[in-house]
Amino acid sequence: MGYVNGNIYVITTIAVIGGALFGFDIASMSAILGTQQYKCFFNQGGLDDKGQCAGPSSSTQGGISASMPGGSFVGALASGIITDMFGRRRAIQIGSVIWCIGSIITCSSFSIGQLVVGRFINGVSVGICSAQVPVYVAELAQPSKRGTVVGAQQWAITWGILIMFYISYGSSFVDGNTAWRLPWGLQMIPAVLLFFALFFLPESPRWLAKKDRWEECHETLALVHAKGNHNDPFVQTELREIREMCEFERHNQDASYLDLFKPNMINRTHIGMFTQIWSQLTGMNVMMLYVSYIFGMAGLSGNANLVASSIQYVINVFMTIFALVFIDRWGRRVPLLIGSTLMMTFMFANAGILKSYGKPAPPGGVDNVAEESWDMSEAQAAAKGVIACTYLFVASYAPTWGPVSWIYPPELFPLRLRGKAVAVTTASNWIFNFALSYFVPPAFENIKWKVYILFGVFCATMTIHVFFFFPETAGKTLEDVESMFQSDVKPWNTKVQYQHIRKAEQGAVVLGKVDEPATEKTAS
Known part of the structure; x- marks a missing residue:
């Protein structure tokens, strides 16, 4: 299978590039739309009272700006099907390819219509990545680090905004259409790096378990949580909990979007x-x-x-x-x-x-x-x-x-x-x-x-x-959270269990004992 990196921080650093793509889009559009190069190329309003290009009309600019979140809405919904079919890692790779396609269309735009299409396609990519990067790293991370690694997506977004803001501002001093084509072209580079780097990262162990690929699931848990030690107590416990959850869910019909809106x-x-x-x-x-x-x-x-x-x-x-x-x-x-x-x-x-x-x-x-x-x-x-x-x-x-x-x-x-x-x-x-x-x-x-x-x-x-x-979900395995929701505990009575889960990861205590009343698992 080749080299696979099991360090959760390396995995997170690469995966959250998918989140940074959103930040690149926010900053580039914010910085570019005020430049004369952009306004003159997509000019609809003639000259303003200062003799400068007025740019697209306010309603048209609203449509240009909104095309990205519109595409993201479509991409986020589609990502649920893509990730269940191909896996978390492959879904992010698909998103990075779509981002490159959208960026090519955007930076080569010769009309407002082409610009809107390109930004919509970029949005589809952002929708896929913003939905599935948190799922991917959450399913790989140790419970005591889950908040840190999933929260890194937001940090990547803020870095994307900051970096692209200065790139776009610097490009505004370039003459001609290069001023706006350059930043929209450069934003492809992180997506290309993301696509190839993901080949060296493991797939989500919980997705592998869902597909009955138990040997790979065990291998990944050992790699990420115990530096390859298959017999580590925490790895064994988590593998058992995942197996129990999969066995329980196997008695239910295949998941559909409609299941999310059922009473339970x-x-x-x-x-x-x-x-x-x-x-x-x-x-x-x-x-x-x-x-x-x-x-x-x-x-x-x-x-x-x-x-x-x-x-x-x-x-x-x-x-x-x-x-x-x-x-x-x-x-x-x-x-x-x-x-x-x-x-x-x-x-x-x-x-x-x-x-x-x-x-x-x-x-x-x-x-x-x-x-x-x-x-x-x-x-x-x-x-x-x-x-x-x-x-x-x-x-x-x-x-x-x-x-x-x-x-x-x-x-x-x-x-x-x-x-x-x-x-x-x-x-x-x-x-x-x-x-x-x-x-x-x-x-x-x-x-x-x-x-x-x-x-x-x-x-x-x-x-x-x-x-x-x-309710509070910190300091619990994803399987413990499932048990909590099936109990009668009130949200304001739930607590962070950071120290308990840290001891469990170190083999000092047994997982599965949480503050909340334990209940028999029922069909979800």
């Missing part, structure tokens, strides 16, 4: 979907995409605005590190509750400042927001307060909802449904991303500062929702 699974499906939906409705996209407008209100322009904008990307990368280091000790519930509470506070603070010092948007709305939407020329202190709240908001999101929204869904579902379930939950993320791409620009024009009130209310609602419905 609907609660988990709703939790997984809302984890992804709420992550969009935190308002992070508002802060990330429109922060340059807010900085324009504070009197920043040109390179000063670039530096201020890039600071939030650096904050996003840096603060996510805390989640990678501590998320398995913190658990899932506490970061979600603290994160939404802090984000609510900063959203309401921004709304209050903008209400007190703002003025109505002029004709042209968002297109002129940086110069005229809210006149803060006489309220520099207030404008700096908005900038500070924006940075604090990003710092609150980065170690909480950002990574946990990817970590949590794969942990909720039984093996036979996991691939399709995460496909559906990730599709929920993308359909709301798609909707917000259209909603936010007219919202800024029509309801102005109330946009922040709206997202603040969403943050307050998700805090209540998480407290009453989201």
Whole structure:
């Protein structure tokens, strides 16, 4: 079979390149759409009042921007079938090939229609990878490291945003169409590396078990968890639990998407979907995409605005590190509750400042927001307060909802449904991303500062929702999580079991004994 790397951190570093592809897309479009090279090539509005190309109309640009999350919605749903058929690793490889096809079409675009098609195809790739990378690393990782390695997907996204932002900005100084073709062409390189590197990584042991490839399953568990020791106690215990779960699930019919909405699974499906939906409705996209407008209100322009904008990307990368280091000790519930509470506070603070010092948007709305939407020329202190709240908001999101929204869904579902379930939950993320791409620009024009009130209310609602419905999954094997959901334990009574699972991995205690009341496994 050739060389296969069993180090979970190496496996994760390679796999989460699939997550970085999403970050590349966000940053490249954000940086490119404001350049004159892009606006003149895809110009629809003639010249503006400054004698420069107006670029695509606002509705057309909305369609260009939304084509990527639209494709991601399709790709995420399709990934459930692809991953069950070909495996987690092959699904990610298929996504990387699709990304290269989309990037070729995008960087060679000669019309808006071709650009939309290329970005839609890129979106299909992002949908597949964003759904299946968390499943892949979650099924390979030791329970005590699962949060760290799955959360690395979010960290890869933040790095993708940061790196591509500066590449796209540097390319903007190149004359002609190369200014936007170059970054959209360069983004193929990571996908090519991802495709070939995956040949040297193992397949998910749980997918192998599902296909009755038990020898390979045992080999992979030993390789990843015990440096090849097939007789390691933890490996033996986990192999037994996987075998028991597979035997139990074999008595059920083949999984279908409809199974996710049956009475015995609907609660988990709703939790997984809302984890992804709420992550969009935190308002992070508002802060990330429109922060340059807010900085324009504070009197920043040109390179000063670039530096201020890039600071939030650096904050996003840096603060996510805390989640990678501590998320398995913190658990899932506490970061979600603290994160939404802090984000609510900063959203309401921004709304209050903008209400007190703002003025109505002029004709042209968002297109002129940086110069005229809210006149803060006489309220520099207030404008700096908005900038500070924006940075604090990003710092609150980065170690909480950002990574946990990817970590949590794969942990909720039984093996036979996991691939399709995460496909559906990730599709929920993308359909709301798609909707917000259209909603936010007219919202800024029509309801102005109330946009922040709206997202603040969403943050307050998700805090209540998480407290009453989201159980703790940290410190448990995926099979223990299944037992927990079949018990009567209340979500607010579930606990992180990090120390217990660490001792189990070291052979000091026996797996399978969790805080929650144990129950007989019933059909799922």
